[in-house]
Amino acid sequence: MRNPVYQGGGPLTGATGHARRGRRRTALRLLPLLSLVVLPAPGQARDAPEIISNLCIACHTMDGNALVPAFPKLAGLHAEYLEKQLADYASGARKHEAMQAFASDLSRNEMRALAAHFASQRRHDGVVTDPGLVERGRELYHEGNKANGVPACAGCHKPDGSGTPRSVMIAGQNAPYVAEQLTLFKNDTRTNDRGRLMRTVAGRMTPEEIQAVAQYVASMQ
Amino acid sequence: MTERMTTRMLLGAVLIAVGAGLAGAADEPAQPRAPGIESPGYVWNEREEEKLLALKAEGNAVRGEISFDVCQGCHGFGAPGDVEGYYPRLAGQHATVLIKQMTDVRAGRRDNPTEYPFLTEHVISVQEIADIAAYLAELPVTPDNGKGPGTDLERGELLYRNDCLSCHGPDGLGDAEDFYPRVSGQHYAYLLRESRDIRDGRRRNANPEMVEVIEGYTDDDVMAVSDYMSRLPLKGAAPGEAAVDAQ
Numbered sequence: 001m002r003n004p005v006y007q008g009g010g011p012l013t014g015a016t017g018h019a020r021r022g023r024r025r026t027a028l029r030l031l032p033l034l035s036l037v038v039l040p041a042p043g044q045a046r047d048a049p050e051i052i053s054n055l056c057i058a059c060h061t062m063d064g065n066a067l068v069p070a071f072p073k074l075a076g077l078h079a080e081y082l083e084k085q086l087a088d089y090a091s092g093a094r095k096h097e098a099m100q101a102f103a104s105d106l107s108r109n110e111m112r113a114l115a116a117h118f119a120s121q122r123r124h125d126g127v128v129t130d131p132g133l134v135e136r137g138r139e140l141y142h143e144g145n146k147a148n149g150v151p152a153c154a155g156c157h158k159p160d161g162s163g164t165p166r167s168v169m170i171a172g173q174n175a176p177y178v179a180e181q182l183t184l185f186k187n188d189t190r191t192n193d194r195g196r197l198m199r200t201v202a203g204r205m206t207p208e209e210i211q212a213v214a215q216y217v218a219s220m221q
Numbered sequence: 222m223t224e225r226m227t228t229r230m231l232l233g234a235v236l237i238a239v240g241a242g243l244a245g246a247a248d249e250p251a252q253p254r255a256p257g258i259e260s261p262g263y264v265w266n267e268r269e270e271e272k273l274l275a276l277k278a279e280g281n282a283v284r285g286e287i288s289f290d291v292c293q294g295c296h297g298f299g300a301p302g303d304v305e306g307y308y309p310r311l312a313g314q315h316a317t318v319l320i321k322q323m324t325d326v327r328a329g330r331r332d333n334p335t336e337y338p339f340l341t342e343h344v345i346s347v348q349e350i351a352d353i354a355a356y357l358a359e360l361p362v363t364p365d366n367g368k369g370p371g372t373d374l375e376r377g378e379l380l381y382r383n384d385c386l387s388c389h390g391p392d393g394l395g396d397a398e399d400f401y402p403r404v405s406g407q408h409y410a411y412l413l414r415e416s417r418d419i420r421d422g423r424r425r426n427a428n429p430e431m432v433e434v435i436e437g438y439t440d441d442d443v444m445a446v447s448d449y450m451s452r453l454p455l456k457g458a459a460p461g462e463a464a465v466d467a468q
Contacts, residue, residue, distance in 0.1 A: 144294055146307050149335040151294025159298075164290060188248070195344035197291060200249050 048117035051110060055102055064118040069129075069176040075121035081168040082115035085192075094192040126172035126218035130211070137216025140209055150204045153213065156197070161220040166194065171220035179214040186210070252337035253329035257425025258432070265428050266400055272324040274347045280316060280355025288349040289356055291339050300357055304367035306410025312360035313406060315397035319354040325426040332425065364455055367408035369448025373441070377449030380442055384434045385450075393453040409451035416443045 052062055060066050064074035074082060088094035089103035090111075106114070128134060142159065144152035153170075157163050161171025170178065184190035185202035193199055202210070257263060268276070289300070295308050302310035311319065325331040326340055338344075345353070381389075389395050393405030404412060418424040420435045420443065435443070 151339070153294065155292070155294025155298075156290055167290065195341060196250060196338060197344065200338040201294075203249060 046110060048110075048113040051106070051114060052117065056114075060118075063121040065121070065124040066174065069127070069174045070180065071174065072177045073123060073126075073173055074118035076123035077119060077169055078163065078165045079112075079115040079119035080165045081163075082118055083111050086111040086114065088192045094190060123169075123172050125221055126174065128215055128219045129175060130215050133212040133215040134219050136209075137212035137214070137219075140213050141216050145204075145209070148204045148206070150201060150209070153201075153217075161217060170217050173217055175214040175218035178217050179210050182210045182214065183207075249334075250338045250341050250343075252326070252332065252334045254332075255329040257330045258427050258429065259422055259425060263429070265426075266321060269324075269328065271327065271347055272321065275320045275324055275350040275354075276317065278348050278351035280351035280353075282352070282356040282359055285349070285352035285354070285356030288345060289353050291344055292353070295336070295339075299360055301363070301365075302408055302411065304365070304408055306367050306408035306412070306414065309411045310362070310366060310407055311357045313362035314357060314403055315395060315400075316351075316354035316358040317397050317400050318395065318402045319357055320350055321400050322426075323350050323354070330426040332423075362403075362406035362455055364406070366406050366451060367410055368451045369409040369413070369444065371448060371452070373445040374449055374452065376442075377445035377447075380438075380446040381449050385446065388428075388431065389450075392456050393450055404450045405453035406455055407451065409447055412450050413444060413447040416447055 049062070052060070059068065059071045060074050064076075066073050085094060086103045086106060087108075089096060089099040090106065092100060103111070140150065141153045144150045144155075156167035157170050158167075161169060163169035163171075181190060182198075182202045182205065185193065185198045186205065188199060188203075191199065205213075258265075292300075292311075296302055296311050297308070300311035302308040322331060323340060323345075326333050326337060327342070388399070388401045389404050390401070393403065395401040395403040415424060416435060416438075417440075419427040419432060420438055422432075438446075
C-alpha cells in the first residue's frame with residue numbers, strides 16, 4: 001500500500017535516529033497542507049474529534065468506517081486493541097510508514113481517547129467483491145483445515161466475528177485489508193501479534209484460503 | 222573460475238536462499254524434542270519443574286475459560302473435539318491428566334508440532350495451564366462422541382476387562398490421582414490412534430506398564446477394545462470432582 005500523502009516524502013522507514021529525524025522533517029513539511037491544524041501547547045491534550053478531523057478523516061472517516069477498501073475500518077474495534085496498534089506503530093513494532101508518522105505524534109492519552117472514540121462507533125456492513133469465494137471462506141472460518149493445521153478462526157475471533165479484547169473483531173472488515181494483513185502475517189512482515197499466533201495461523205494458509213476467508217469476513221454482520 | 226568468484230557465487234546463492242526463506246511462510250515456533258520412552262533411563266511422569274509448578278498451582282476455571290480461547294479453533298467450543306477423532310475431546314478429562322499432557326508437549330516428550338505454537342510459554346503461562354485444566358475438567362461429557370463400527374464388542378469387552386480395567390476403571394473414568402486418563406466419552410478414532418501409538422512407541426510419553434499390556438495386541442484387538450471404550454456408558458462421579466479431590 002502506498003500512501004498518497006507521502007509519495008516522494010522523506011525517508012520514513014526504520015527506527016534509527018536518522019530515519020526518526022527524517023520523519024519529523026516530513027511531518028513539519030506536511031503541516032501547511034493540513035488545514036486547521038492547531039499546534040497544542042506542550043502538555044495540552046487535543047481531543048479525539050479534533051485529531052481525527054485534522055489527521056485521520058481522509059483515510060478512516062470520522063466514524064471509522066473507511067470507504068477505501070485497502071484502509072481498515074476502525075469502527076467498533078476493541079479499545080484495547082486500537083490503543084495497542086497505535087502504540088505499536090509509534091514504536092515501530094508494527095511497521096507502516098504513514099501510520100508510524102501519524103502515531104508517533106500522539107501522546108498516550110490521545111491514543112486512548114482515539115481508541116475510545118472509534119470503539120464506540122457503529123460498524124457499517126462490509127462489501128463482498130467476489131461472492132463465489134464466500135462459501136469456501138465460511139467453511140475455513142468455522143471449521144479450519146485439518147490438512148494444513150489451520151485452526152478455525154471462530155475459536156479466537158468468535159463465531160460472529162465480534163472478537164475479544166485480545167483477538168480483535170473482524171466481522172465486516174474490508175476484504176482487501178484483511179487479505180493484506182493475513183499476507184503480512186504470513187510473510188513475517190507484521191510481527192506485533194501476541195505469541196506469534198496470527199503468524200502461525202496465516203503461515204499455514206494458502207493464498208487461495210486467504211482470499212476466500214477475506215471475502216467471508218467482509219460478509220459477516 | 223577463480224576462487225574468489227566461486228566464493229562470491231556461493232555467498233550469492235546463500236543470500237538468495239535466505240531471502241527466499243524470508244519471503245516464504247513465517248517460521249513457526251518449533252517443538253523441542255526431549256528423550257521419551259524410546260530412550261534408556263526413561264522415567265514415566267517425571268515431575269520436572271514446570272509440571273510440578275502447574276500441578277501445585279490452584280487452577281481457576283473462570284480464568285481458564287478465557288485462556289482456552291486460543292485452543293477452541295481446534296478442540297471446539299466446550300472442548301468436544303471432533304467426532305472423526307482428529308481432535309480429542311478434552312471436556313471432562315482429569316485436570317492432572319490434562320496438565321501432564323500439556324507440559325509433556327511443551328517439554329517435547331509428546332510430539333504434537335501442529336498444536337505446539339498455540340501452547341508455548343509466550344501464549345500460555347504455567348498458571349494458565351492449571352486454569353485451563355480446571356476449566357476443562359468441569360465441563361460436561363455428552364454421549365455424542367464418535368463410536369466404532371460395533372462389530373466385535375464382545376472381544377473388546379473381554380480385552381478391556383482383562384488388560385485395561387485395572388487402570389482405566391470399570392466405567393472408563395480413569396483415575397485423577399494416578400494420572401490415568403478417562404477414556405469413556407472419548408472419540409473412537411482418537412482412542413484407536415493413541416492405543417496404536419502407545420503400542421508402537423510413537424507416543425513417547427506413554428506409561429511403560431500399559432505398553433507391556435498392549436504390546437502383543439494385533440490391529441484387530443486394538444480396534445475391538447477402542448470400539449468398546451468408545452461405547453462405555455457415561456456414568457460415575459463427575460470427573461471434575463474427582464480431579465479436585467486429587468489436588
